[in-house]
Amino acid sequence: MATDFPVCVRCNLPVEKNSDSYEVFERMHWLCFHLEFEHQGDPDRPCADPACPWWRIEVLHRKLAELGVDPDTAIKEAINERWHL
Ligand SMILES: [Zn+2]
Ligand SMILES: [Zn+2]
Structure with a gap:
């Protein structure tokens, strides 16, 4: 292709x-x-680089929890929304 x-x-x-x-x-x-x-170490784990996607996901995960939003519920809702578009 x-x-x-x-x-x-x-x-x-x-x-x-x-x-x-x-x-x-x-x-x-x-x-x-x-x-x-x-990236340092296991590619499936966050590294110390501030641009690391895993690290950023982890930060947002923590922040959501702080704000009282369960990150796993947020993902489940997003999956449901995706299938109902
Ligand atoms: Zn590539
Ligand atoms: Zn990284």
């Missing part, structure tokens, strides 16, 4: 969203770049 997007050297998939930053991210997706050069 041909696309106009450059291909990520790490995962071989087209770089669409961040194609303008293809060279900046060493010809990778931003996430692939993060995992390759910035």
Whole structure:
């Protein structure tokens, strides 16, 4: 399948969203770049980088709980909404 997007050297998939930053991210997706050069330790766990998606999810998770919203309930509601669109 041909696309106009450059291909990520790490995962071989087209770089669409961040194609303008293809060279900046060493010809990778931003996430692939993060995992390759910035992320420390288990890729399934948050790292110390403030841009780390896992870390950001963890922060928002904590904040929701502080605000009295159960994060798991929020996800369940979002899943239901998605199927009822
Ligand atoms: Zn990639
Ligand atoms: Zn990370």
